[in-house]
Every structure is written in C-alpha cells, then in structure tokens.
Amino acid sequence: MPDRIGRAGECCVRQADRPAVELLDEQFPTARWVGQRRGVPLVLLHRFRGTIDWWDPEFLDYLAAEHDVIVFNNVGIGYTTGEPRDSLEGFAEGAIEFIQARSCAGRPARMAAGRHRGPARGPAPPRAGEELEAIKHPVLHANGVHDVMIPAHASYVAVQHLDSATLILYSDAGHAFLFQHGKKFATEGTNFLAA
Incomplete structure (x- = not known):
C-alpha cells in the first residue's frame, strides 16, 4: 500500500x-x-x-x-x-x-x-437529458443519499438517460461520500474500469 x-x-x-x-x-x-x-x-x-x-x-x-x-x-x-x-x-x-x-x-x-455532477435542484432539464443520451460509453455515477447539493433523485434521473450506467448510492453519506467511503469507492471505480 x-x-x-x-x-x-x-x-x-x-x-x-x-x-x-x-x-x-x-x-x-x-x-x-x-x-x-x-x-x-x-x-x-x-x-x-x-x-x-x-x-x-x-x-x-x-x-x-x-x-x-x-x-x-x-x-x-x-x-x-x-x-x-x-x-x-x-x-x-x-x-x-x-x-x-x-x-x-x-x-x-x-x-x-469519478462522478457526474447533475443539476443542483431537481431532475435533469430536457437539454441535459439529451446530452446524457449522447454518451454511448459506460458511465459510473455515484452519490450520497443525503447529498443536499446534488439530490440522489437527480442521480437516479441522470442514469435513466444513459445506455450503460452503473449507479452507486451510499445510504449513510451526503455530498462528501468520497471522504467517507474512499477505499470502497476506489475499489468500485477500479472494478468498473476493469470491466
């Protein structure tokens, strides 16, 4: 290490x-x-x-x-x-x-x-959805369920516009999930890149 x-x-x-x-x-x-x-x-x-x-x-x-x-x-x-x-x-x-x-x-x-930052309030606007649909490669999208800046619902809506997306939500985390779950997320990211 x-x-x-x-x-x-x-x-x-x-x-x-x-x-x-x-x-x-x-x-x-x-x-x-x-x-x-x-x-x-x-x-x-x-x-x-x-x-x-x-x-x-x-x-x-x-x-x-x-x-x-x-x-x-x-x-x-x-x-x-x-x-x-x-x-x-x-x-x-x-x-x-x-x-x-x-x-x-x-x-x-x-x-x-490591994470696509969606809109700060509510679901993705129509134009953002169209831009996301243009992405054709795999995407790893992660967030904390208690993120008040980027609500978890916005993450869920964003991945619905992607052909090949993996969504990870940390139920005990907010906006700083990378600090709370650094090792776990690094492992998830490494596995995602290896796939």
Missing part, C-alpha cells in the same frame, strides 16, 4: 519508492502524478473551481494502488493561467488541453470523472 506524506488538506502523496511528480509548464503549473508509471494513467477531473489540494490523499492512495493517477488544476483555476471556463463543454476542453499539452508523459490518457 502506498505511504502518505503531508498534513490534512494537502495532496502530497507518494508511493513507497516513488514520490508524486509535479508536472509543470506555463499554462498548467500544478499537477501531480501519483503511482509507479505503469499502464494508462487515470486522469481525475475535479468540480468547477476545485484544485488538486481538495483531493483526499487517502482516496488517491487507494486509486494509485491499481492505477497511476494524475490530478491537475483546470484552466484558470488555482495557479493555472487563462480564464476559468464557464460551461461543462469549456471545462472538458480545459481537461483535453491539459492531456494534449503533455500527452500524459507520452501515453494516451483515459479520462474518468
């Missing part, structure tokens, strides 16, 4: 024999690669305005046991340059720019958003 270094709130993670690597360039000066540089890396996307320091180091450790993991600050977030993106499309474009800028150390990257 990887060793964790640092204090609460820091994302300073290292494998026993390989420290996290800072991937620095002008546009994306802060990113971390956690793992032993094997296989296709898992690039994690954070919420809008979320920085790499918001990732739970223990959760990253769990994921890094099976996959190399890359976390980064999107365009205009944290210490990155540029204007923050104001749409899901813009946010995705920023992630693609990050991946293309470094080709993830010469390897193709697999992008996974």
